[in-house]
Amino acid sequence: MDFLELVNFYIIPGLVIGSIYALGAVGITLVFAILRYAHLAHGDLATLGAFLALAVVTGFGISPLAALPIAILGTAAVAVGIDKVFYEHLRERPKIVTVMASLGIALMVRAVVQVIWGVDSESYVKGIVRPDVYFGLRIRDREIYTVIAMIALVGVLQVFLTQSKWGKAMRAMSDNPNLALLSGIDNKKVVMLTWIIAGGLCAAAGVFLGINTELKSMMGWNMLLPMFAAAILGGVGRVEGAVLGGLIVGVAEELSVLVLPSEYKAATAFAILLFMLLVRPTGLLRGKVL
Amino acid sequence: MTTLLSLQAVTGGYGDANILHAVSMTVSDREIVVIVGPNGAGKSTAMKAVFGLLNVRGGSIRFDGDDITGWVPNKIVQRGICYVPQVDNIFREMTIHENLEMGAFLRKGDLSAAFDRVYTLFPDLKERRKTPAGSLSGGQRQMVAMGRALMLDPKLLLLDEPTAGLSPKYMEQIFQICRDVRGTGVAILLVEQHAKQALEFADRGYVLAAGQNRHEGTGANLLADREVAEMFLGG
Amino acid sequence: MELYGLLNYALFMGVFIGIYALLALGLNIQWGFAGLFNAGIAGFFAVGAYTSAILTSAAAEGRIGGFELPVIVGWFGAMGAAALIAWPIGKICLRFRSDYLAIATIGIAEIIRLVIKSEAELTNSARGITGLPRPFGDLDYMASQAAYLGIVLVVLAIAYVLVERQFNAPWGRMMRAIRDNEDAARAMGKNIEYRRLEAFIFGAALMGLGGALFAHFNRSITPEAIDPMVATFLVWIMLILGGSGNNRGAILGAAVVWIIWSVSEIATDQLPHEYAVKAKYIRLFLIGLLLQLVLRFRPEGILPEPLRGDLRHTKEGNRS
Ligand SMILES: Nc1ncnc2c1ncn2[C@@H]1O[C@H](COP(=O)(O)OP(=O)(O)O)[C@@H](O)[C@H]1O
Ligand SMILES: [Mg+2]
Numbered sequence A: 001m002d003f004l005e006l007v008n009f010y011i012i013p014g015l016v017i018g019s020i021y022a023l024g025a026v027g028i029t030l031v032f033a034i035l036r037y038a039h040l041a042h043g044d045l046a047t048l049g050a051f052l053a054l055a056v057v058t059g060f061g062i063s064p065l066a067a068l069p070i071a072i073l074g075t076a077a078v079a080v081g082i083d084k085v086f087y088e089h090l091r092e093r094p095k096i097v098t099v100m101a102s103l104g105i106a107l108m109v110r111a112v113v114q115v116i117w118g119v120d121s122e123s124y125v126k127g128i129v130r131p132d133v134y135f136g137l138r139i140r141d142r143e144i145y146t147v148i149a150m151i152a153l154v155g156v157l158q159v160f161l162t163q164s165k166w167g168k169a170m171r172a173m174s175d176n177p178n179l180a181l182l183s184g185i186d187n188k189k190v191v192m193l194t195w196i197i198a199g200g201l202c203a204a205a206g207v208f209l210g211i212n213t214e215l216k217s218m219m220g221w222n223m224l225l226p227m228f229a230a231a232i233l234g235g236v237g238r239v240e241g242a243v244l245g246g247l248i249v250g251v252a253e254e255l256s257v258l259v260l261p262s263e264y265k266a267a268t269a270f271a272i273l274l275f276m277l278l279v280r281p282t283g284l285l286r287g288k289v290l
Numbered sequence B: 001m002t003t004l005l006s007l008q009a010v011t012g013g014y015g016d017a018n019i020l021h022a023v024s025m026t027v028s029d030r031e032i033v034v035i036v037g038p039n040g041a042g043k044s045t046a047m048k049a050v051f052g053l054l055n056v057r058g059g060s061i062r063f064d065g066d067d068i069t070g071w072v073p074n075k076i077v078q079r080g081i082c083y084v085p086q087v088d089n090i091f092r093e094m095t096i097h098e099n100l101e102m103g104a105f106l107r108k109g110d111l112s113a114a115f116d117r118v119y120t121l122f123p124d125l126k127e128r129r130k131t132p133a134g135s136l137s138g139g140q141r142q143m144v145a146m147g148r149a150l151m152l153d154p155k156l157l158l159l160d161e162p163t164a165g166l167s168p169k170y171m172e173q174i175f176q177i178c179r180d181v182r183g184t185g186v187a188i189l190l191v192e193q194h195a196k197q198a199l200e201f202a203d204r205g206y207v208l209a210a211g212q213n214r215h216e217g218t219g220a221n222l223l224a225d226r227e228v229a230e231m232f233l234g235g
Numbered sequence C: 001m002e003l004y005g006l007l008n009y010a011l012f013m014g015v016f017i018g019i020y021a022l023l024a025l026g027l028n029i030q031w032g033f034a035g036l037f038n039a040g041i042a043g044f045f046a047v048g049a050y051t052s053a054i055l056t057s058a059a060a061e062g063r064i065g066g067f068e069l070p071v072i073v074g075w076f077g078a079m080g081a082a083a084l085i086a087w088p089i090g091k092i093c094l095r096f097r098s099d100y101l102a103i104a105t106i107g108i109a110e111i112i113r114l115v116i117k118s119e120a121e122l123t124n125s126a127r128g129i130t131g132l133p134r135p136f137g138d139l140d141y142m143a144s145q146a147a148y149l150g151i152v153l154v155v156l157a158i159a160y161v162l163v164e165r166q167f168n169a170p171w172g173r174m175m176r177a178i179r180d181n182e183d184a185a186r187a188m189g190k191n192i193e194y195r196r197l198e199a200f201i202f203g204a205a206l207m208g209l210g211g212a213l214f215a216h217f218n219r220s221i222t223p224e225a226i227d228p229m230v231a232t233f234l235v236w237i238m239l240i241l242g243g244s245g246n247n248r249g250a251i252l253g254a255a256v257v258w259i260i261w262s263v264s265e266i267a268t269d270q271l272p273h274e275y276a277v278k279a280k281y282i283r284l285f286l287i288g289l290l291l292q293l294v295l296r297f298r299p300e301g302i303l304p305e306p307l308r309g310d311l312r313h314t315k316e317g318n319r320s
Helices: A003-036 A042-060 A064-090 A095-117 A140-161 A165-175 A175-180 A185-213 A217-232 A239-256 A264-279 B045-048 B073-080 B096-102 B111-119 B123-127 B138-150 B169-184 B193-200 B219-226 B224-230 C002-033 C042-054 C071-093 C098-118 C143-166 C168-181 C182-187 C192-218 C230-242 C247-269 C273-297
Strands: A132-133 A136-137 B004-015 B018-030 B032-036 B056-065 B079-086 B157-159 B187-191 B203-208 B212-218
Touching: A003 A042, A003 A136, A003 A140, A003 A165, A003 A185, A003 A217, A003 A239, A003 B193, A042 A064, A042 A185, A042 A217, A042 B032, A042 C098, A064 A095, A064 A185, A064 B045, A064 B157, A095 A217, A095 C098, A095 C230, A095 C273, A132 C182, A136 A140, A140 A165, A140 A185, A140 A239, A140 C002, A140 C168, A165 A175, A165 A185, A165 B096, A175 B073, A175 C168, A185 B138, A217 A239, A217 A264, A217 B096, A217 C042, A217 C098, A239 A264, A264 C098, B004 B045, B004 B187, B018 B032, B018 B045, B032 B045, B032 B169, B032 B193, B045 B056, B045 B079, B045 B157, B045 B187, B056 C192, B073 B079, B079 B138, B096 B111, B111 B138, B123 B138, B138 B157, B138 B169, B138 C002, B157 B203, B169 B187, B169 B193, B193 B219, B203 B219, B203 C071, B212 B224, B219 B224, C002 C143, C002 C168, C002 C192, C002 C230, C042 C071, C042 C098, C042 C192, C071 C098, C098 C143, C098 C230, C143 C168, C143 C247, C168 C182, C182 C192, C230 C247, C230 C273, C247 C273
Parallel strands: B018 B212, B032 B187, B032 B203, B079 B157, B157 B187
Antiparallel strands: A132 A136, B004 B018, B004 B056, B203 B212
């Protein structure tokens, strides 16, 4: 196999799926760091986002990219709502209780998708898209959009977190929650902001997964493990780590096919997760260990 | 001098058990008051009581004309008390400047005057404002912590063992900063392990043991008290 | 005829409740007593089912196994295999907060599912393993069903007695001390990781046994025999509703939830096909909602954890 082949058939698809994982992993890492629990409904929120976009695409006949902002807003609103109705009153209880609640939410969100949209595969646009060739690299437009959108969204988030008052408040809450409260930072607003961001990014992950593959009711749940592996690989609480982790997990999954039967692609993320917990639980960029 | 803070027979604790038993103390305007006592005496707990972090079951806490018993920390901050906890009192992953900014979170509008004030008190911090606070030395961290608390321009500053683990040189520097801070019109209530040095530098002091008042008086009087010296100052 | 059908259904239900009760007991060891979050119950269940199937079935072309060992050997094998899978996972994850274990168990259940689907030499892939022996399987239908229910109940009773005894023994006291105040227990020099590992492994072994009982009842096991997510979640709601930390609560929860679940299935199956399919998901939604309601309004469950003297009323507040 020559180098171009390696890039075309493994690296590029890996970076694309990795960008999608990254979008989800950033939300997971923020929730993990600020709210301090593993949110198991994250994947299914991505599914919901993807199907919300499908509704807009079929309803108004616009492209999935144009539907993306609506899906982001809708999913962010759902995420905030779920927090208010189901998670908020568990805040004083041990965090693991909320982890359990989120497993139930995962099931509920998925059930809603299955009732409304059924369990068959759907897609935004019919037909096969052939890749264009640039200097021997085979790339589809949608793959370019995916990577660029990920970079843009995470870039905006980084600017928000490092430059704005409320972004800094989120970092402060992640850094030292007690001191943040003593400084008068409004915990409730920070939590809400976290869910808006995490929910929005979930939707983006779901929509781009739908654009690049297809929409299924299990699509998000199947992404949960790679997304968590990415967040932990990068270091919990590290946004840039989640991106790095996502890309590594994506590429590693594609490359795994070279040494493992392709059925076990999904095992790659699991192996990475256990490996990191074993040798470096703080992740590549020294995140938190809860 | 008018009384700024007063605790009247405060009784309370974290869970059901009481840690403080009818503790009383006062701090006046522009006064430096120190609380000393053995480990586990309830010194930190007394501070937390002021800051609304304790279940207060008896007595009352008044500040600047208001009964603040049972207020949430958020409201107390706004009312003019800032608190530097004994441990974990900085945002490690944020820069010095961001730490200060978080201290002024409740303040609307232009912060430059507040930054100037704090950077004047702590010139070292200004030079390193872009440095993550977690990478600083112990003494500098304590300055960041105090700086953060001063950003809101409080009337009263609560400091819990600001010199713990610091070298004598830094200890002297922290005490000097306390005097400077008082010079800007802020009263200070602090807990100290270095009882002797603290009593020398404070206006007044309280000796707490087993959650109760034991002695009180001016620093000089307490230092001269034979019993205090034997029991709490190591002879 | 009516009566016969009803009786048959009751026996069926009894067997399933017994098997789920075993799973709930296993989860109670992990969650109720050690505070460990296992989101991969179905994985350990499947490992048990397949292990026993491989050990006890007749030889077949192109597949390892067919050892035709006695059923009881299969069942112990099932427990051993599930424990063996739990061991490395626990070893790696139990140093951290239970969130990490939750994620890792989701992962291991997924891997187990992949192995079952892809490794034909081991599991015969999609067709599964059939023709498993069933104790008293030679009796006529009703008698055989009843006999199997008897076996399940005996196994459940033994498990219950053993687990209950452990809980009241110093071991159980230590587990609760660790769960309720990890720092204090650590300060007293308890080997927390090791104790947790024990609890995780014991619990997994019971889940494996549940899987084996299930396989032999059906005389077969296939990848489609259970929906992993639904099964895992049902066991969780059984334990939480019944009362985590209470073994009788776990069994009661299994009965209540399984009756609700299977009776509602019968009810919705009467609907026209189009709605019947949707109804399944609506039931899933409602069972998820039930968990949220229990967590909010009755977190201690129907039968709260008994006060064993060493328990403080602030139990939950100290768990982290
Ligand atoms: N967060 C807490 N929860 C329960 N008990 C506490 C807590 N913090 C301190 N205590 C208890 O309160 C008592 C007084 O502690 P503290 O006020 O920290 O003492 P000091 O600061 O004088 O050394 C001690 O017995 C300590 O164990
Ligand atoms: Mg103290």
